[in-house]
Amino acid sequence: MRLAVTLTLLTAGPVLAQTSFPMVTHCTPTAVQRGTTAEVVVAGQQDFAGAYKVLVAGAGVAAEVVPVKGKKAPVRSVTLKVTVAADAELGVREFRVATPLGVSSLGQLLVVADPVVAETPGIDTPAKAQPVPVPSVVCGRVEKAENVDYYRVRAKAGRVLTFAVHGARIEDKIHDLQKHLDPLVRVLDAAGRELAANDDAFFADPVLAFKPPADGEYVVEVRDAKYDGDPRWVYALTITDRPFVAQMFPLGLTRGRQNEVEPVLTDPDARPKWTAATPEKLGIQTLTFAPDGDPLNPAPVVVTDLPTTREEEPNDTPKTANRLAVPGGVNGRIRAARDLDHFAFKAEKGKPVRLEVYARRFGTVLRSDLDASLDVMTPDGKVLATNDDAAGKDPALVFAPPADGEFVARVRDLNNKGGDGFIYYLEANVARPDFALKCDPSKAMIGPGSRTAWYVQLTRQDGFTDPVKVTVKGLPAGVTASPLTIPANMTQGCVVLSAAKDAKLDASAVEVVGESGPLAPRADSSDRSRS
Numbered sequence: 355m356r357l358a359v360t361l362t363l364l365t366a367g368p369v370l371a372q373t374s375f376p377m378v379t380h381c382t383p384t385a386v387q388r389g390t391t392a393e394v395v396v397a398g399q400q401d402f403a404g405a406y407k408v409l410v411a412g413a414g415v416a417a418e419v420v421p422v423k424g425k426k427a428p429v430r431s432v433t434l435k436v437t438v439a440a441d442a443e444l445g446v447r448e449f450r451v452a453t454p455l456g457v458s459s460l461g462q463l464l465v466v467a468d469p470v471v472a473e474t475p476g477i478d479t480p481a482k483a484q485p486v487p488v489p490s491v492v493c494g495r496v497e498k499a500e501n502v503d504y505y506r507v508r509a510k511a512g513r514v515l516t517f518a519v520h521g522a523r524i525e526d527k528i529h530d531l532q533k534h535l536d537p538l539v540r541v542l543d544a545a546g547r548e549l550a551a552n553d554d555a556f557f558a559d560p561v562l563a564f565k566p567p568a569d570g571e572y573v574v575e576v577r578d579a580k581y582d583g584d585p586r587w588v589y590a591l592t593i594t595d596r597p598f599v600a601q602m603f604p605l606g607l608t609r610g611r612q613n614e615v616e617p618v619l620t621d622p623d624a625r626p627k628w629t630a631a632t633p634e635k636l637g638i639q640t641l642t643f644a645p646d647g648d649p650l651n652p653a654p655v656v657v658t659d660l661p662t663t664r665e666e667e668p669n670d671t672p673k674t675a676n677r678l679a680v681p682g683g684v685n686g687r688i689r690a691a692r693d694l695d696h697f698a699f700k701a702e703k704g705k706p707v708r709l710e711v712y713a714r715r716f717g718t719v720l721r722s723d724l725d726a727s728l729d730v731m732t733p734d735g736k737v738l739a740t741n742d743d744a745a746g747k748d749p750a751l752v753f754a755p756p757a758d759g760e761f762v763a764r765v766r767d768l769n770n771k772g773g774d775g776f777i778y779y780l781e782a783n784v785a786r787p788d789f790a791l792k793c794d795p796s797k798a799m800i801g802p803g804s805r806t807a808w809y810v811q812l813t814r815q816d817g818f819t820d821p822v823k824v825t826v827k828g829l830p831a832g833v834t835a836s837p838l839t840i841p842a843n844m845t846q847g848c849v850v851l852s853a854a855k856d857a858k859l860d861a862s863a864v865e866v867v868g869e870s871g872p873l874a875p876r877a878d879s880s881d882r883s884r885s
Contacts (some may be wrong), residue, residue, distance in 0.1 A: 366675055377458065378528065383398070384588045384589070384590050385465070388465055398430065407419070408862060415439070415447055470492075470493060471487070473493060473495065491592050498583040503575070506572070510566065510569050511569050514595065519576065537576060604777075615627070640719055641653050665687070672732075688771075688772040698836050702758045703757050705784060711778075717746065723771075789812055791822075794810075804852075808848070808851055810866065828857075832850070832854040
């Protein structure tokens, strides 16, 4: 079958030696409400002069460069006119700006459902707190050391407010930021006393649920956890009194089904049950619910073609293990400290089984509280294989059975913690030869009438040894790619890109596709290469 990788390619005129493509460090505002058009200033290093095109990942978001005349080189920022469709998918979008010097490094922009409010200057004390509506998304900046921003909100007693910061997450792929924002959020009363605080919830970003003890005004504080600062440290603070989805259970959903889901909300007293149509695209996706007509924050799920079940307690020992089909998947939760979940499966010697846990993965939207550990055991409890962090914070392993028989998979939290948010999806399948592609670098630049080499790296998995045919799709007009087949047992190859002498300045997102024979396995399409 095939593997698709989305990359960028530039066709440009001659440029001076030792000049670099522009490096994006931040954008202001860092969030745009869907159904609106807004101007966004993209800033960074090197030179944005002559910017002519913007490449945005996903559907529903379009951006164009606002022309500016008279700026002297080097140009350190560019203004984009960003239009977001009313039905655009919520969440972080990656983008690149095309210039005559090359396509920029990645920038990240947040698509939100609520109105966007800009931070006003001088809100560095509780007395000067900026009034903001609820719900809203406040776009601010921790521009210097010891900078603290304060916002004032009105709240009703007992109605939970959720404060969620996108800060570290929208900097995790920024090329030229050596230090990243580590945001912290606090809620203060009228006298300045701390009522609630949170530091790290979604990796380094805080999410704070606050139940007001009385009607009135409260002050929200945003700062870096270490009181550090940088002019490029931007954030988006979501403030809402509607349900906020922290986790989605079950996490793994079978494609083509209607599923009853039980979201884990920031309000611990809320236990709703919703019905969801599973997304058609396989892999890690998001669902957005609108129980009262207004969309909530997107929640991550894993879409699979395998049959899925839910764990049933008690399954705390190998003797009480639930059955796990191979192939198949099970959704579970480490409900309390020291909880252990066991799943019994059959396996045959000579037929390895791949087991993988989906829970918490940096660089993806998966954000379970669980730091999972995975073991394969005999029915009497002897550990045969174990793994902790194979896929980010998630474990995965290929188990080669020593003999035909029954075996047990065990999932636990590495730190013996537990709770409602400690959800996971465990998938079991026959280990099949597979492969993954990435390009080095993740983009190519070429001038009219010239050629350049683009290297393709092939990662072979679980005994895959076949040759792989590589093609490039979506190239700009006037650019061609040489054919490439990576031979059996080789792990890299080279595509030669050629541009016609009359090729025009352009940039495009392209697909690099790898195909093997007609019986080749499905390849994972989650390569995350970056410049």
